[in-house]
Amino acid sequence: MSYCIEWLLTETDKNQYISNQLFQLKSEIDRLDRTWVHSNLVEGYLNDALTSLEKEAYSNDLPVQNNPLHERRIEKYTTWIEVFRLINYQYGRYSSLRCSYSEGLYSALCDLAVRYGNISPDSEIAVLGCGPGRTVADLAIHYPDNIVWGLDYSYLALKMAEKFLVSKDGLYDIPIRDTGAAGDISSTYSIASFGLDNVKLGLFDIVKPHNKKYDLIVCSNTINLMPDHEHAMDTITSMLNEGGVVVYADLAGWRLDRSAPQRVLNSMNSIIESFEKRGFRTLEYFKGGPYIEFELENRTEYMEYFYVGIK
Numbered sequence: 197m198s199y200c201i202e203w204l205l206t207e208t209d210k211n212q213y214i215s216n217q218l219f220q221l222k223s224e225i226d227r228l229d230r231t232w233v234h235s236n237l238v239e240g241y242l243n244d245a246l247t248s249l250e251k252e253a254y255s256n257d258l259p260v261q262n263n264p265l266h267e268r269r270i271e272k273y274t275t276w277i278e279v280f281r282l283i284n285y286q287y288g289r290y291s292s293l294r295c296s297y298s299e300g301l302y303s304a305l306c307d308l309a310v311r312y313g314n315i316s317p318d319s320e321i322a323v324l325g326c327g328p329g330r331t332v333a334d335l336a337i338h339y340p341d342n343i344v345w346g347l348d349y350s351y352l353a354l355k356m357a358e359k360f361l362v363s364k365d366g367l368y369d370i371p372i373r374d375t376g377a378a379g380d381i382s383s384t385y386s387i388a389s390f391g392l393d394n395v396k397l398g399l400f401d402i403v404k405p406h407n408k409k410y411d412l413i414v415c416s417n418t419i420n421l422m423p424d425h426e427h428a429m430d431t432i433t434s435m436l437n438e439g440g441v442v443v444y445a446d447l448a449g450w451r452l453d454r455s456a457p458q459r460v461l462n463s464m465n466s467i468i469e470s471f472e473k474r475g476f477r478t479l480e481y482f483k484g485g486p487y488i489e490f491e492l493e494n495r496t497e498y499m500e501y502f503y504v505g506i507k
């Protein structure tokens with residue numbers, strides 16, 4: 197498969213990112229538990245990301261310990277454990293599991309985007325913080341004549357999105373830790389690729405300025421992670437064309453351990469106010485869900501806050 201993840205970072209940030217990620221992916225491979233029956237499967241995916249990254253031109257003069265991205269909390273989302281957790285939440289419905297606990301979020305995002313999107317033949321659509329790409333798939337299937345961008349800060353997540361969305365006739369085994377039908381601690385499930393031609397994937401950092409604009413932006417469960425909510429909202433606003441629509445969803449319920457700039461969007465009202473003070477007209481909002489995460493026997497439910505506005 198020849199496909200290129202586009203770099204939407206400055207040259208300096210790209211250098212920092214690649215030197216950091218090469219280090220991280222290699223250490224993740226080193227740390228894999230070789231007694232785990234699916235470690236080779238994970239290693240294959242990590243090696244694939246590593247090999248593509250090694251082909252990128254970058255200058256390796258930034259020691260990893262001096263890399264500011266290295267210390268950021270969001271780095272967690274570039275690790276394989278987190279990426280594979282997200283794959284399970286996002287693709288459950290489409291996978292061989294045919295089981296999804298968080299489908300309410302993903303189906304609602306697509307419904308809201310289609311209902312309010314106002315898409316013409318040359319409109320461009322972006323999913324910010326798309327992770328392994330589920331919402332990108334939904335929108336690219338719904339709008340086959342438009343380009344749908346999946347933008348994220350995790351190279352591994354984008355590499356997995358590339359397999360699921362772009363490759364033709366692919367069937368990917370994904371490991372999962374669960375209690376399994378036979379009581380196993382670990383099993384696999386599979387995801388068949390969508391073979392879409394209208395998807396573009398880009399490595400981007402939502403806390404950095406971005407010079408491209410879109411007509412529809414979908415962003416879910418990402419802004420709450422950002423170090424400064426106001427700053428992230430400014431980026432989203434600046435990425436939308438006039439008349440463009442934002443479909444936003446996020447969790448807002450566990451903020452007390454966070455710094456003040458990370459607690460700004462902590463209720464339905466604060467989300468509405470934040471968009472309206474940036475010139476958006478509210479089209480719809482509601483809270484509900486729940487967004488459900490499942491790990492071993494533990495189930496955690498979060499309230500999801502949805503907002504749709506036009507700029």
Ligand SMILES: C[S@@+](CC[C@H](N)C(=O)[O-])C[C@H]1O[C@@H](n2cnc3c(N)ncnc32)[C@H](O)[C@@H]1O
Pocket residue numbers: 270273274282286324325326327328347348349350353400401402403415416417418421
């Ligand atoms: C909790 S996941 C949500 C993924 C997806 N939107 C969903 O709802 O399933 C957060 C995503 O935001 C991405 N992310 C974190 N920090 C980011 C940043 N600074 N710029 C772009 N994406 C970022 C992560 O890599 C991850 O894929």
